[in-house]
Amino acid sequence: MSDAINPNRTASCPFHDNTGSPPSTSDGCPINHRAADFDPFEDAYQQDPPEYVRWAREQQPVFYSPKLGYWVVTRFDDIKAIFRDNMTFSPSIALEKITPTGPEANEVLASYGYAMSRTLVNEDEPAHMPRRRALMEPFTPEALERHKPMVRRLVRQYVDRFINDGKADLVDQILWEVPLTVALHFLGVPEEDMDTLRKYSIAHTVNTWGRPKPEEQVEVAQAVGKFWRFAGNVLEKMRSNPNGHGWMQYGIRKQKELPEVVTDSYLHSMMMAGIVAAHETTANATANALKLLLQHPQAWRDICDDPRLIPNAVEECLRHNGSIAAWRRLATRDVTISGVEIPAGSKLLIVTSSANRDERQFAGADLFDIRRENASDHLTFGYGSHQCMGKNLARMEMQIFLEAFTRRLPHMRLAEQRFSYVPNTSFRGPEHLLIEWDPALNPERNDLSVLRPRTAVRIGEPSAHAISRPVVVTSVIYAGADIVRVKLASRDGRPLPRWTPGSHIDVECGDTGISRQYSLCGNPAEAETFEIAVLKEHDSRGGSVWLHDAVKPGALLHIRGPRNHFRLDETAQRVVLIAGGIGITPISAMARRAKELGIDYEVHFSGRTRASMVLLDELSALHGDRLRVYVSDEDTRNDFSALRVDDATQVYACGPANMLDALEQIATNWPDNTLKIEHFVSSIGTRDPDREHAFDVELKDSGLVVTVAADQTLLAALRQANVDVQSDCEEGLCGSCEVRVLAGEVDHRDVVLTKTERQSNTRMMACCSRAQGTRLTLEL
Template sequence: MVDREAGARGNGAVDACPAHAAAGSGNAAMGGCPVSPQAAAFDPFSPAYLANPAEALKWSREQEPVFYNPELGYWVVSLYDDVKAVFRDNITFSPSIALERVVPPSEAALATLKRYNYAMNRTLVNEDEPAHMERRRALMDHFLPANLAQKEPMIRRLTREKVDAFIDNGRVDLVEAMLWEIPLTVALHFLGVPKEDMDRLKEFSVAHTVNTWGKPSPEQQLHVAESVGRFWQYAGQVLDKMRQEPDGQGWMHQAIRKNAEIPDVVTDSYLHSMMMAIIVAGHETTALASTNALKLLLSNRLVWERICNDPALIPNAVEECLRLEGSVVAWRRQATRDTEIAGIAIPKDAKLLIVSASANHDPRHFENSDFLDIYRDSAAEHLTFGYGSHQCMGKNFARLEMRIFIEELCRRLPHMRLVEGQQFTYLPNLAFRGPQKLEVEWDPANNPERTDPAIVEREISFPVGAPTSKEITRSVRVAEISVAADGIKLLRLEDPDGLPLPAWTPGAHIDLVLGAFSRKYSLCGDPSASDYTIAVLREENGRGGSQFIHEELRPGMTVRLRGPKNYFRLEEQAGRHVLIAGGIGITPIVAMADRLKQIGADYVVHYCGRSRGAMALADRLIADHGEHAVLHVSDESGRADLAAIICDCGEDVRVHACGPQRLLDALARLCADRPEGMLKSERFTTDVGGMALEGDTSFEIELEDSNLTLTVPAGETLLDVVRAAGIDVPSDCEEGLCGSCEVRVLEGGVDHRDRVLSTAERAEGGRMMACCSRSAGGMLRLAL
């Protein structure tokens, strides 16, 4: 067990946990496990959890990220990295129990299901390898971005028809009026299933959810079993009808034809099970996600007004809503062997509840994680769609529908608001979440189309797929400009509406977007302040950004930025901290020093510069940190003795450094034989011309998690190729500087072209930057 279990042991538990032995012997109850009181009290069907699962598991993220709940009989996983690791390894963590009933059916319920010949089998959701990927590849074509884009006119037409029907009413339940029926209609059209019995299908869908992921009482089980049996019967009847249409269009028709071509892969029983499952999966998650998103946006009025005024923000607003309030709360997995998650021993056959809703609020991965930030450029890294080979096939379909719903409502009903005092209720279940009603109101006299009828037909078409970070910018106003040192200006930036800008942590930076280019600047003010402060060095040989700031920028002007982001986090857990800054590199270092002083840590700051007059923030550093600050001024006392500084560092020391390339390269050499991870540095410059080299050749990549093999041509990056295949990989600078596009290398040699990895990390060969690095020859096998 790791130290974070100490909280459980401190509550009367003993070091030896009998849960593992009990699980190994087949004792499913594990009633003797000395779990912590909070772990024992965990109830995923409680009103508090259903209303806000992320908040209900905040204690777990902070104290006990992997815990066992005896009542549920599951190990619960709540942190981002741990949840993603479970998703990634579908061999160790089998999806076979994803559709297993939480509550075993009663004899009466089983008898009811038997009467309907209910025989639900494996689907894409709960199938193990190699069968899963064989079927997934055979049935993937309809989900490719180019094919999904063809559905946009139909989705928009359906949406407009629904809005037309209620736009003059002044009040409506959006779930009943459009958010349930449109996704179901679209799903049926996509499948090739005739649109009929809409109310019956809604009843069937709810019954399937409660039957699989809910906790029905014995009395409810009978009613649910009756509806599930009728659903199974209905799916079989529709399937039989579709078999009589050999030229039918839609995903199920394709599956039927694949059944004839490769019956050992797409089997008869598989078709029937998928028919039933896909009707639910194809619309329920999208309906609930859309409801969650609109509730969240309308609860934050200024955010709603901003996307109404700038619809280009909608794609990323959708991602941020999926992160904060996704419709998929959790999935289930089962361990196929004895293993570990974050140092916690997990026995063979243990059942896992991996809570993506909690992972999406993990502050270790998402800066200011509980804050709705529609400008967050890492929002698409959420795990609401899962990850790896079992990632939702319909993710881009859901994105497309949600964007159209929000864009149409923003344009036609920007004055729409939530009805005050309404109570939001949620269907009790482990997997899916969204309000059962969403009541909104508005004054029809203020409908924009009454004065501008043409507004009805206006629209914005968004590319299919996740937005890239470079599409996401925030407007800020220059509040103040001052001189920090020779050739260095200090800028204070604020929200144009006076709102607090998102909080940040030491080491974070923003990208200031100026015309056709952007430049990274570390934040150097107070992380708790409502505005941002950056220092800008005038670079005569730069790309023009710093010259524009020094010569043209004035207080009151508006600029755009991306972020904040933090790839240079302060590692607070160390016996002693050595901070080293060179020149303008003081900006992230001073914020780190402020934090270390705040928490009472043992630290020293070494600040190197050519002359005292050129050293920004030097006076503040001395005033605020006194004896903890050491200035190395070249024209006064010579250059800093870096070798002596590093020589004095013991094994419990962490070194954080930022500055010129020469300084960072020297520190890397001095720390080469020191413990891995001792030195952490940040660079904001690279040789962009070195990314693509003459003589580059194509190479093959094998994606372990997605079970795909792709070719990276000479003129394209690995990042471009995997994105084109529908795999979401985060990125930021795309110059090999930030490390955000790092992927794990399982096999093969890498031609490293980044400025992120150390010499030792490159020698290990375990990771690479997808934006710039390539194969050194031969195939690369990657954890994607």
């Protein structure tokens, strides 16, 4: 493969349409009819980019577009790999004009001294990362906290202007203005210059990503030139007072410390690019989100009823209908993507909005689900070393917008309209968003408390803790020996999410502030209800006691999940299922499934007394002599050493710690990866920070090195560095914070990974595990 860019080499097209005479590019390259017709400036692309390229995502994930002169990439894994490798796929053309400017417009730009240089978005290494590191601090979650009161105040003031009108164009009346004002405040622009900069910002977007007609180019160039000149004047004003809170003032201070990294031309270019990046993408993203939520009334009602869902709703909106449709890259060497040979020097349009609807990454990708657990895997903010620095500022603004509208206008609805978009390849949002409502129903007319925010705004990737759903308790049956069986159904009668044997749900225990995990023990085929069985632990932390004492039929609970980190291998030839006490709950569902599949299986169930062994009668009826029962007060015990375990056997176990410890000892004589365990508790709480040591973590994809302090978890350090990592239990039990390890030895402290998985040293749980040495390298 060639490592040099050959600008004279022609990009060839590998696709042929065998159904007829194929159209051709100017150099005679035969291509598919759909590829020949691909035009991102068409209304169909603007209305729904993922749908427009569905054919490619499903059939031809990489194709050449003769109209655009770009190779188009549409699948999640391919696009993430492109973001990950910024040496092979240079971002240098990310801000290149998609429509070349004519000579007259170029003369206008030159008359203003327009000299836009590289910025964080389109800069190659080795220049990019030193600047990114130098300018990162104002974007960290801690630094962004100070902006929340200002954003809340602005949103309230703008809503006040139209709250009693009964109708509004949200784009014109709030969504365009507030993000721009926030962007200017974040940059540190003086109040007296804000109105002028507002006027110019749209021209920069049209100039770079749009397709202005020849007669429009001169007018756009005039505005861009004025924008450039005025931005320079404002920057000089900032230099006279560099101690302010703005990002530009921060950059000016950094320039004194790192003059070769933060240069004058760089600051000038970032002044312009920063306004556009912080303004338009957030304005469009919020308009898209509100449009999407109002088109899905149940989702809108859900966040109105439970504002804790808003952070994850924001992520799902960014995934399903984000404001970034595509980015651009330049291949610096010959490379193959999805089996297609791409020559060095080729331009790539990577359709991130298509990646976000890829079924290979997102199950039911076209479905809009505000409780989707991996919604934040979306690529709307990019990935790796060029991931959007302002992502958490955008998330914060979107949450505040949604929180305000759900409080003050929960009854608003979309007015009849046809949505239009400014034609461009990359950024999209409706030009207008018309809504209407009955002012007489405004909640604040009867209750001024709705003006107060109801929830804290989360800065950063949302935690799975917030993805809850309301359920109603349909029955509570006391099964003896301090065990209660609870059945749950959706509040509105809709089917509950599908689940698989070994799954658990998290139950929020009323106002106690705690939540606990309970395995599902019913029949996965029954979509109407979930069932859990709960043992009352008298020395517990309160969850089981609350469920026993406070939960009655008709009660409304909030749950999360289901999730499954204890999954039955349905291809196994033989399974041995071992349960102790209440540990029978996941094992019972596994046994049912093994029987359905015709797997050779046996169930071993131990308990103190028969009265304490919940589900025993049902298990006996269903499994007959495949069920072996061991009862302590009958002097019968399971002899684990007598179990027949060979290479074709998988063993699943759940129960008390002493039982699991004994099994793990016996399992050292079994084939590797035979034993799978579900734990009730984790020992993470016994960690002594005084005995820990600090270590460094190199983030291979992001180009960062993060120090994890002795009294800090890896998860906390990553969040502090503005790196997204999903999480849930944060006790080493659930596995949701798993990260990939590329180098270094891990001190594993979770109860999720098997012995073999730990020995492979390729995965770790960020919430609890640490480095054995002084450095780890992660795929982040």
